[in-house]
Amino acid sequence: MARKLTDSVTFRRGVTVNGRLFLPPMLTSSGTADGRATEDTLQYYNARSKTAGMLITEYHYVSENGGPSGGGLFGQQLGIYDNHHLESIKSLATTMKQDGAKAILQINHGGLRSNGFGAEHGYAFGPSAIHFPKLDYQVLELTTDQIHSIIRDFGLATKRAIDAGFDGVEIHGANHYLLQQFMSTYSNRRTDEWGGSLTNRMRFPLEVTKEVLRVVNQYAPKDFIVGYRISPEELHQDGSGYTIADSNQLVKELNKLKLDYLHVSIFGHYYDGPKGSKLSYTQIYRESLDDETKLLAVGGVFSAEAALDAVNHYMDMVGMARGSLIDPLFGYKVxxxxxxxxxxxxxxxxxxxxxxxxxxxxxxxxxxxxxxxxPNGDSIKK
Incomplete structure (x- = not known):
């Protein structure tokens, strides 16, 4: 039977979302210097409270040395590394849920891409101490104690999301941030238990996920959603990074942990796949997931027709990123x-x-x- 965009979706832990559309996480560069939401932030999410049955916040950094990443003249990335962020994220949860949508808070550590921390201190932390020509600060190697501390920070951030009234968290393992940095042989050149073999490079993202689930099982309602975002490949000219086969092995290990969903970050189109493959990234991952783990993805969805094709051939739920930037009522109109x-x-x-x-x-x-x-972006260029 053909799927409809208005079909309800029930996740593993029992919560039901209205519709197969979701709002993906997108940086708004609107936070205060210490990572709290502003009126500008809340106005943006207020306008999108009807755009889908599930809304995912932009990434929140879980450790003080893990952000901000991105940001600009008018605001920074949002944080969740301290209890003083609680009022900020409570207001965010209330705003996002006001029209019945489920609200998911994305948790993140920028690692070597924590450019705000790097600009202030002259260094940031990554899996290995490597010179990156595009960075104007040093990258220092995380110690074993620091790694364990960051893992605990993901758990503490999850507890704050629960206390703030969010319906779930999404672990950000994509887009070249710390979890992906540990997966990649480009940024991870360690020789201890956290680097070298694929098994060791997968260890950090898996330990983070286990800690998040431990906190959820202890403190959250039984239907609290836990998802993981992944970038399928990281390919460099020198052959470093990781392949779809590597990330698919991580997906198989994540599947054993019984998450609610896997969210695939695709820069191009939702139907894209590895070079030379007849299968899309999502189709490859589908074969590695059990039936209860929902598959989500984004990638060039600007119309209801494209969204319908996506959920009928490639995934369970589809995100409209730039589509919802242009029309905040995308899902409401559908x-x-x-x-x-x-x-x-x-x-x-x-x-x-x-x-x-x-x-x-x-x-x-x-x-x-x-x-x-x-589309038509030149019309608003300065």
Missing amino acids: ANDQADEIIYEISPEQLKQTYWTKGLLDSFSLPNNGLPPL
């Missing part, structure tokens, strides 16, 4: 038989309806910003 009214292109007129933060406006209006392009 659910109310108004899909033909979805706005697919940005314009100076539509910009007024997006409720972008100042940080997002700055990012997308600057030329050569390094972000995936928006």
Whole structure:
């Protein structure tokens, strides 16, 4: 039977989400210097409280040395490394859940990409002490004690998300942040139990996931959602990084931990796959997951037709990232038989309806910003 975008989806632990659409995590660059949400942040999420049945926050850094990553003139990445963030994330959860959506908080450590910490201290931490030409600060190797401390920080962040009223957490293991850095032979050149073989390189992301699940099993409601975000490949010209076969082995190990979902981060299109393969990334992972683990992905979804193709051939739920940036009511229009009214292109007129933060406006209006392009994006460039 063909799937519909309005189908409800029930996760392993029993919670049901309305519809097969979700809001993916996207940096708004709107936090305070110490990582708390601002009115700008809340306005952005308020405008998207109806866009899908499940909303995932932008990444929150779990350790003080793990962020901010990204950010800009008008705001920073959000944090969850201290109890003083509780009021911030409570307000975020309330705003996101006001129209019945499930709210998921994404937890992250930037590792060597903690550029805010690096700019302030002259160094950041990564799996190995390596010179990275694009960074203007040193990268120091994490000690074993620091690694265990960060693992505990992921657990503490999970407890704060539970206390704040979120319906779940997503572990950020993608986009070149710390969990992926441990997986990659480019950034991880350790010779101890945390590096070298694939088994050792997988150890850190798996230990983080186990700690998150331990805290969830101890403190959260039984239907609390736990997901993991992954980048399928990291391929460098010198042959370092990791392959789809490597990440698929990690997926098989994650599957043993019985997560609610796997979220695949795809820079291109949702149907993309490894070079030379007839299968997409999601189709490869599907074969490694049990039936109760839902498969989520993003990648170039700007229309209801594309979203429908995605959930019928490639995944269980599909995220509209740039699509929901352009039209915050994307999912609401789908659910109310108004899909033909979805706005697919940005314009100076539509910009007024997006409720972008100042940080997002700055990012997308600057030329050569390094972000995936928006349809008609040149119309709002400075």
